[in-house]
Amino acid sequence: MPFALNFVHPVLMWGLLGLMLYSGYLGLKASQIRKVGPEERKAMLPLQYGQRHGRLGLVILAVTLLGAAGGMGATFLKNGKLILGPHLFVGLAVVVLVGATASLAPSLQKGKDWARGLHVALNGSVLLLFGWQALSGVAIVQKLLTAAQTPAAL
Template sequence: MIELSPSVKFGLNFFHPLLMWVLLALSLYAAYLGLQVQRTRNAQGDEKKELIKGRYNIKHYQIGSIILAVMVTGAIGGMAVTYINNGKLFVQPHLLAGLGMTALIASSAALSPFMQKGANWARMTHILLNFVLLGLFTWQAITGVQIIQKILTKA
């Protein structure tokens, strides 16, 4: 096994939280885009023509794809750093919620082919899963800050 210097190990502690805060902001932007897609779908006439120009559906799909990849990779990375630095994972609510979030985002993304075919049940499920995901993500951000505070007090 490769032995990392203490300063590298310490610095790795901050990569996951920073990445997740950026991802939370990106997720809020994706939610905004999703609401714009819904507005476009429900609009009529000139308003609909104007909203279509925003290409919100394409942006939402692209941002969502990036979020999926970064969240899964970030979750694995967070666990890897914890294991590297401690020789074990701490099975606590932060880890369990993070694993649940990974399953939620994968499930939400898996609904895309059904939504593209116009399945309203898939659209509603996608929206519900993503609202739950945003709620968990906000809670994760708070508990993540608490974990960082513990790491800093031990340093």
């Protein structure tokens, strides 16, 4: 496997973390629309925070699934096996939680408060776990770079 392919997954995942944070911002702005006065609401509605948040959620779901599969595929191609450890298991938990939060979309569109609360809680968990994933991934990338500099790797 070409050495540069080792970095597609980490770069994609850091981009995904940025998308998740931006989506959280859009979701927060969408929730504020329900709490402001009529004049402020009138100014905020054309910005379509809720619609943009929903569309970005679909992109996040797709990139999460592709990124997880790509990371496992790259690991398998490099090592001939998956490395069972916290990074893999937390990554799989993130995939499950992102899928679970996406499954709430129909209830969210119907304005169900229970779904909104669960959506926020699940996505808060996703951000915590995914933040840890980003940091543990940096350590993995550092190992790859160190291994590439040793004479045995050349």
